[in-house]
Amino acid sequence: MALYVQKFGGSSLADATCMQRVAQRVYDTRAEGHSVVVVLSAMGKTTDNLINLSKQVNPQPDEREMDMLLATGEQVSVAILAMALHAMGAEAVSMTGPQAGISTDSAHTKAKITEINPERIVQNLEKGRIVIVCGFQGLSPSADIATLGRGGSDTTAVALAAALKADRCQIFTDVDGVYTCDPRIVKAARKLDIIAYDEMLELASMGAKVLQSRSVEFAKKYGVELEVLTSFDRIPGTVVKEEVNDMEQIVVRGVAGDKNQAKVTIQQVPDQPGVAAKLFKELAAANVNVDMIVQNVSERGHTDISFTVPRDEVNRARTTVDQLVPALNAAGATYDIDIAKVSIVGVGMRSHSGVAYRMFEALSANKINVEMISTSEIKISVVIRSAYADQAMNVLHDAFELGQTQPAS
Amino acid sequence: MALYVQKFGGSSLADATCMQRVAQRVYDTRAEGHSVVVVLSAMGKTTDNLINLSKQVNPQPDEREMDMLLATGEQVSVAILAMALHAMGAEAVSMTGPQAGISTDSAHTKAKITEINPERIVQNLEKGRIVIVCGFQGLSPSADIATLGRGGSDTTAVALAAALKADRCQIFTDVDGVYTCDPRIVKAARKLDIIAYDEMLELASMGAKVLQSRSVEFAKKYGVELEVLTSFDRIPGTVVKEEVNDMEQIVVRGVAGDKNQAKVTIQQVPDQPGVAAKLFKELAAANVNVDMIVQNVSERGHTDISFTVPRDEVNRARTTVDQLVPALNAAGATYDIDIAKVSIVGVGMRSHSGVAYRMFEALSANKINVEMISTSEIKISVVIRSAYADQAMNVLHDAFELGQTQPAS
16 A cells, blocks of 8 residues: 655635545545545635735735744644544544644745654554645744745645655646646647656746646655646546656657746847856846846857846846946847747657757748747757747647657656 | 733734734833733634634534644734734734643643743843734643633733733723623623722623633732733723732622523422432533522421522433432422522622621512522622512612722722
């Protein structure tokens, strides 16, 4: 019999009826003979409501107090689920993050888990109990409650799965898995049975909101097998796991688009050592998250540097860059918010050539102009006009035949 | 400068605006140079709402899980008040019961405080901070959250005041003090400036809901000076403290009425040793709370035994008594729910004679028949027809001149 960690998010926990459905799911897993640790988020809109309440008394609440406040949301969830399981005749016990032995650092509202002592969980599992743990929280070195930041419940689940050497960590959510592309944009998008950690990371970092990057990194680091699945139906989800050779038969696993980007170009920068360092140091100091960076070959001692930033940070970027242009002896800077980033991702790229060529050809055949290109071992991203983003995603999805059932890997 | 413990109940904490008013009150006390520890209940109807939620998933929730659930209510309150105080520029820190060093026994939902280690509170007071503690909760021996039962926040406040050797424990509520009688019934009722612990205990046990008996007992045991006052106005309340000689000038401090009583009479019980013991043992086993007990002198080897019980327990009492009547060789039993208990209370009775006489004469002059009498050192209670209860309270209030300003004591 296996040990499962099952994590349910707020949308699966909207009210008492949802709680009972989750309880049934957990109950059934336990009834099959498996050991179960459940990790819960706060119910429905609880966290938002608590934040609203706090803003009414203080526009900038202290972070330590914010954690004290928000941690109550998960505590309500775990107690209610334990009661719902008791009503079905199951043995279950709830625990706060601190009670579950989860220690964090002192970075309130965005703490990192530093250690897990799962002794109390193990003792209860050995008694046959379902153990229900508050996601998103732990105990700081000063014995305060610290939260892991939004989405931190996924991290709690993965970290507990690692500490308990669980067989699988199931992340229940309101989508039924990871898709080859966003199904709202690409009708032919297909649910993946399996995906490699690195592929999931590339997709997560591009705004596929199924799993937090942090929890995928954690799962990869500790070799925790994840499954993303829906809490509303009893169908298998997508398994996220270590890359195996078979996976390389699939060159491209998925296509992702990100329309919340802006492009900054600094023109005619003198091609001298230290210029890029100075530029990106200042941007980091201004808290601008730079994504793609492209620098063309130098022409007559000058070059253009382009980079992308999240669209809502473009004004911060502009303030910094406009000040730097004279200092860098550059000709000027342009800011373009009508762009989108479209990417293809797949670990198979490592062993297959010609992928970039097929991507550019498909876009070109559809008269979609590529303005920037950036590649990693398992990803190729291009910047195009945002008006063409949806079309480009469909074109690439077709070009790599992602809508067709692929060989199992 | 003094150390105050200030406790605010749910009706003073209904919403963000109430929280800000409470924050202002606490802030002002601190600004006067005093040290302040605040104890809070859950906001408004939070506890009721959580109980309703729990009933939706389980009609009989586990008590350990109930405590896990309900403890969140106070945790929200303390975080919000800390934020509100920060917004005013005050230094403040919130603590859960366990963080404040409050240990309890394992009796979930009705735990008793076993120990307080106020080290963390003291450290924060020494830094000039206002310390805000969750009422109603502590840490059980198994490191679970245990609650003290409803009204337990008063007990938390008094226990903290005792542990910290506070100068005064102020209980803020929605009434402005303790009255000579219920002002809804006796128009002439007057707020008391001062009352002895024992008087308050007699009044509390008769349903004057201003303070829980348990917290008054605790205050008496540890000599904590209490003040009951309103959180809505800036006026002095009623101080509850150790009896001093001056207090004895006041023979009667107050009049109380209780209409939620029923009278049971067992007729013609053989006057033999062990009969009363058998009767009240069985009633206790049936969880019936017996209040007044009166047994008349024996006539020809038989006697009547009468006692009062809370009206909603009369059916349980009837089941037990009807079974016992044959075993006791009694003639029968009667059950009367149309009664009320009216009492006068005052530590001055100890040193003044003729109080009972004045009470009975006043009732008699108004044609109110006395059916049962029970006395303690500082209280005389009578059972009368419930229809006369309000009149009797007014008559006694007048007879003992409680509406007039009394000498300070």
